[in-house]
Amino acid sequence: MYNISFESDLEDDEKASVMIVDDEEMILQSLELVLERYFDVVKVRDPLLVSDILKSKKIDVLITDEMMPGIRGCELAENVHNEYPNICKIILSGNSDKKDIVRAINKGHIFSFLFKPVDINQLLQAVKQGLDHKRMKEKIEEQNRNLEANNRQLLKEVLKKSTKIMEMEKFYELGKFSASIVHDLNSPLQTLITGYEILENEISASMPEKDSASNILKLIDNSLTTMESMIKSISNRISNNLSEKPVNFDLNDLIRKNISYMQIKYNNTNPVEINFMPEDIPLMKGVPLHFDQILSNLLKNAYDAMQNTEQKKIIIKTFVKSEKICLYIYDTGTGIKPDDLEKIFEIGYSTKEHGKGTGLGLVITKQMVSSYKGKIKVESDYGSGTGFLICFPISK
Ligand SMILES: Nc1ncnc2c1ncn2[C@@H]1O[C@H](COP(=O)(O)OP(=O)(O)OP(=O)(O)O)[C@@H](O)[C@H]1O
Ligand SMILES: [Mg+2]
Known part of the structure; x- marks a missing residue:
């Protein structure tokens, strides 16, 4: 039997699931024998069934043969990657040259490329590292999602606070502006009121019976009273409120x-x-x-x-x-x-x-x-x- 130096590490991964794809039943069985001690193993002889199986079963690691009828391992890995980017992909190959390896890594986002006959220790090590890598990636993705959510929340808070400050400032400035207008309006109004009182005395002394003049005077008096009460009311509302x-x-x-x-x-x-x-x-x-x-x-x-x-x-x-x-x-x-x-x-x-x-x-x-x-x-x-x-x- 083989001797595994990192056996205890593997036991942590017992819940991980590994899919093996190979058109040779013998290889499937021997790999299953090794892997099922530590993982939940799914064997697939027909690579074209992989996509359907993935729809119903969560897989962490895909180990696929490179040379299979109908589809190459790196193409299968690429298809899987497009739908399930987080699945860790390992390719096994009997007679690959450098070109195959490069293509597999580039196209299929392969985590590891192993040669047949497979060294069991090397395979288990690759699966273990692949799982660590996958978990780390998922953790980082989750942290990024949390960070993004926090950022959105923070942005909302900042927006809320800044609109509040802006509104407060606008309101405060408006208050100050109105106070100065009210103050400036009040002095000419007082002059008008005094002027009106003098005029009223003089007109009633010189033309005691002139109806039209007294009507005009009444009109002016009413307008002055309205203006005075408006200014008082605005000024009342503003006074002491700017603190x-x-x-x-x-x-x-x-x-x-x-x-x-x-x-x-x-x-x-x-x-x-x-x-x-x-x-x-x-x-x-x-x-x-x-x-x-x-x-x-x-x-x-x-x-x-x-x-x-x-x-x-x-x-x-x-x-x-x-x-x-x-x-x-x-x-x-x-x-x-x-x-x-x-x-x-x-x-x-x-x-x-x-x-x-x-x-x-x-x-x-x-x-x-x-x-x-x-x-x-x-x-x-x-x-x-x-x-x-x-x-x-x-x-x-
Ligand atoms: N008393 C009310 N009767 C009917 N609808 C109201 C009343 N108060 C608020 N609303 C509804 O709530 C909405 C939001 O009110 P809010 O005061 O936040 O904004 P606004 O009045 O539209 O704009 P502003 O920022 O200038 O106040 C209004 O547009 C209106 O549809
Ligand atoms: Mg409103």
């Missing part, structure tokens, strides 16, 4: 400022009735700008959803439930189809026409809510309305 530091603030107040801002903004294009039902809630701790952004994203979506609906109503409630401060915003807009509900928090999902929606509003909203350990939920009746519920733990 990035967490402070204690009243969420109900912040909601009121957002409501008045939205009503002024959409007064002419899409007027909506907003019904605010605040309850007494504890102060929130956080950066008011973040909550402004949450509210403005949700309110903007609600307004957009009611662009063409007959009923245009928003209901906002605040309350405390299970030790959480909750905010509920409901609109009578188009609603969301049940299948689309889980998509609305995905990056880039938007049903708005090109250029109108970036599909980031709710992604950022959800991230902001979770950064305060809060939860956001949505419920919608397609065709009648949508409600968002956000709950934050009460700040200690």
Whole structure:
């Protein structure tokens, strides 16, 4: 019998399966005798059956004769390689010259080429090394797959974080810009108001009975009052909200400022009735700008959803439930189809026409809510309305 120096190594491989392909029954049997001690062996006399057998049986190593009727071993190895690149291929040949060996290695992706009569030790060594090589290759492939999955995950995270930062910066810059405009508008407005008061006194003193003049004065007075309240409301909304530091603030107040801002903004294009039902809630701790952004994203979506609906109503409630401060915003807009509900928090999902929606509003909203350990939920009746519920733990 043969003496195998690496027998214990082979025993680790007992589950590996080896296919032997040779048109000579004697050779098949003798190889089987050697290999079946360590491996699960499949003998194949007709090389043309190999492809069918591989469909139903997992094979780790293919040992094939080179000279067979119908097909050469290296061609068979090449065919197998095309479908099963990880199977380790070993060729046995009786009378091969260099050309055969080179062709077999190049075409058939052969792991080893052995000469007949086969040295058993050499064959077992080749199978063992081939299996190690195959396992290593599979391990590397698996690691690569994991790395790729991790990379994809990381890329997603980076994208999420950078869009959030970009949005925050945009919002912050916009806030600063609006603050400066409001400030610049306020001084000429005050001059107009003072000028108007002087003019009004003079006109009523010199022309006490002129109806047309007093009508014009009333018109100017109304416009000035509207402009003043608009500027006050915008300035209220902006004031104290540019700080990035967490402070204690009243969420109900912040909601009121957002409501008045939205009503002024959409007064002419899409007027909506907003019904605010605040309850007494504890102060929130956080950066008011973040909550402004949450509210403005949700309110903007609600307004957009009611662009063409007959009923245009928003209901906002605040309350405390299970030790959480909750905010509920409901609109009578188009609603969301049940299948689309889980998509609305995905990056880039938007049903708005090109250029109108970036599909980031709710992604950022959800991230902001979770950064305060809060939860956001949505419920919608397609065709009648949508409600968002956000709950934050009460700040200690
Ligand atoms: N209140 C709502 N009613 C109906 N559909 C809504 C509502 N809120 C969100 N959606 C749906 O969810 C989608 C995603 O909303 P999201 O705020 O993330 O993006 P967007 O509004 O399309 O764009 P933007 O980035 O400018 O906010 C919307 O395009 C819309 O289809
Ligand atoms: Mg939006």
